[in-house]
Structures are given as structure tokens and as C-alpha cells.
Amino acid sequence: xxxxxxxxxxxxxxxxxxxxxxxxxxxxxxxxxxxxxxxxxxxxxxxxxxxxxxxxxxxxxxxxxxxxxxxxxxxxxxxxxxxxxxxxxxxxxxxxxxxxxxxxxxxxxxxxxxxxxxxxxxxxxxxxxxxxxxxxxxxxxxxxxxxxxxxxxxxxxxxxxxxxxxxxxxxxxxxxxxxxxxxxxxxxxxxxxxxxxxxxxxxxxxxxxxxxxxxxxxxxxxxxxxxxxxxxxxxxxxxxxxxxxxxxxxxxxxxxxxxxxxxxxxxxxxxxxxxxxxxxxxxxxxxxxxxxxxxxxxxxxxxxxxxxxxxxxxxxxxxxxxxxxxxxxxxxxxxxxxxxxxxxxxxxxxxxxxxxxxxxxxxxxxxxxxxxxxxxxxxxxxxxxxxx
Numbered sequence: 001x002x003x004x005x006x007x008x009x010x011x012x013x014x015x016x017x018x019x020x021x022x023x024x025x026x027x028x029x030x031x032x033x034x035x036x037x038x039x040x041x042x043x044x045x046x047x048x049x050x051x052x053x054x055x056x057x058x059x060x061x062x063x064x065x066x067x068x069x070x071x072x073x074x075x076x077x078x079x080x081x082x083x084x085x086x087x088x089x090x091x092x093x094x095x096x097x098x099x100x101x102x103x104x105x106x107x108x109x110x111x112x113x114x115x116x117x118x119x120x121x122x123x124x125x126x127x128x129x130x131x132x133x134x135x136x137x138x139x140x141x142x143x144x145x146x147x148x149x150x151x152x153x154x155x156x157x158x159x160x161x162x163x164x165x166x167x168x169x170x171x172x173x174x175x176x177x178x179x180x181x182x183x184x185x186x187x188x189x190x191x192x193x194x195x196x197x198x199x200x201x202x203x204x205x206x207x208x209x210x211x212x213x214x215x216x217x218x219x220x221x222x223x224x225x226x227x228x229x230x231x232x233x234x235x236x237x238x239x240x241x242x243x244x245x246x247x248x249x250x251x252x253x254x255x256x257x258x259x260x261x262x263x264x265x266x267x268x269x270x271x272x273x274x275x276x277x278x279x280x281x282x283x284x285x286x287x288x289x290x291x292x293x294x295x296x297x298x299x300x301x302x303x304x305x306x307x308x309x310x311x312x313x314x315x316x317x318x319x320x321x322x323x324x325x326x327x328x329x330x331x332x333x334x335x336x337x338x339x340x341x342x343x344x345x346x347x348x349x350x351x352x353x354x355x356x357x358x359x360x361x362x363x364x365x366x367x368x369x370x371x372x373x374x375x376x377x378x379x380x381x382x383x384x385x386x387x388x
Contacts, residue, residue, distance in 0.1 A: 135314060
């Protein structure tokens, strides 16, 4: 008896084969060196993929309408649909700020701040109050009523190409997007390199395993000089962790000495051993001095002083308190020390190599006398206060 089902079955399989993305499927901008998205990596690396989904890197951008994604059978790195994820929209101009008019949400981790990109690729700025600060639920102006292109691609996407390097895949439909990219968000391939070849034939030789701080520094640096941590408004600017680290006593460390590269938590990366315990691994003498001190008994941890919030991302929380921990670590206890280089008008333009007493101590001790605290520093008694 003739089997008439086999030809139909083979025909169906052929169609599915043609439709299915190959292991080396291209990214959103057609760059064949990249896979179709992090879900490709997740087929083998399930644990790392699951960790990444909880990480802020997976939520640098949210979208529900980015057209190039329709051309692929993957997700292009998208992890969040903002329409159903609890993001607020400005209420003052509903004809502008509505989900039918939003291409991207910048800052989809719901930490620090969130902005919105319109369907033409320009950041929505009409009538101001267009940036939402998550810490206090406040709407603030971000370049109100200005024309602001989306220049965030180098650090909010993967496989970014500048216009001068051929990055024009989105230019016609989205003129406000500067350059193009293979994936939304900071995906596996942002750190491990283009992975199409590895997905097609997995090997340790065709994937990048780079644990250097310089790799993180490709995004966690704002200026052109990796050794200069830029400042403005009395605080270090956000995303300056790499130049801070290079200017610190820990400049020889890789970031993953303290941070787990795949795991996120409420703010940024989870410290592997908890709060101050990671410091104790190396700073045993200081830890012994600190044990039983009045500050230790009060619950003050190493980072509260040595990583004072001298950096500002969304908002200032006090005269010497931003909303991001710094990575300078060293404290200069001199009463005359200024932690910033300044322009001729006295405005802070870059950070020096140490925290000043204001940013290390006065975030909590707002009424403290600087000379009194400097005297404690000269006597090297910070770690032993209350033990004598």
C-alpha cells in the first residue's frame, strides 16, 4: 500500500526548516555574526540565561512595537512589554504620552529613572515632566521640548554599529535612532562577543570569556579618558564606575572579583558574599579593628563610608548624597581636601582619587564638624571608635 503521508510530511518539514532560524541567524540589523537573541544562548546555558533575565542588563530597553523584530523568529533581546508591566506615563499630554506612541522605554528595570522614545526614534520631551524617578515617584524634566535623538545604543543594546560604520538599518523608519544594533538590551553577546559561530558549532575557541574590568568599562565610562571620572552638579556622573575603579586602590581587581556577572538584584549587581563580608576577605586587619566598634554595633558597613553615594543618576538625596555608590573606596580625611577638580567658575568637572569627608561621613552625620572628623582621621581611629 502506497504511503501518501510521507511526501506531505517531508514537505511540511521542509517548509518548517526554511522558516526556522538557523543557529547563526542574524540580529535585528542583519549582522550575521550575531545570533537571533539571548534565547539562542539559553537553550544550552539555562542557568545563566535565567540569571540574566533577573539582571538589570536584560531591561535596559522595553518595547512592544519595534518593527525589525517582526522580521525574525526570535525576540531580538526584548524581555519586557511596557504596556503590561506597570510603567507610568506622563498624564499631562495624553495625545503624546500613550502606549500607541511609545517605541522604547529606556530604563525598564524600574530603578533610578525611566524615559520614553517615540515611534520616530526620538526621545519624547514634549511639555517636560518626561522622566520618572523611581526612588520617589517624581516626574522631572529631561531636555523639555528639545529634539533629542536616541543615542543610547552603545550601552543599551548589543552589536551596536555607529552610522559611520554602516549602522543605518533603522534610519528610514526610525530617523531618531543613531546607529543600529543586533539586539535590544545588554545580552549575552555584549560580553561574550558575537555568538552565531558558537551557536552553530559550540566550542571554547569561538566564544569570548573576558573577565577584565576593561570589558565592563566599555559602558561604565562616559568620557573619552578611562582614567577621568566626570562630574557635574556636585556629584560624579553615573556610569563612571570604571574610571573610579582605575583611580582607586582596587585598580588591579576585575569587577567580577566582587560582582557576580550574571546575577542582578534590587540595585545593580549582587555582591557575592553579602554586604561587607566581601571586604573582609582581604581587609582582615581592618575588619578585626572594626569588630565591636560603635559604628559596627550600629550596623554601619564598609560600603557606607568607603563607597559613599557620591554619584548621581536620577536624583540628589542630600547635600552629599546621590543615589549610586561610588567605587573610589579611598577616603582622604584632610579638612581641606576637595574631591573634585573644578572649572574657573568653581563647578565640579571630574573626581579626584579619594572621597572627601563630606561624601564619606556627612551623608549620615549632617551636622558634623569637618575639622573634628579630620582629627579622628589623623589619629587613624575611624575603625576603632568606641572601643577604648
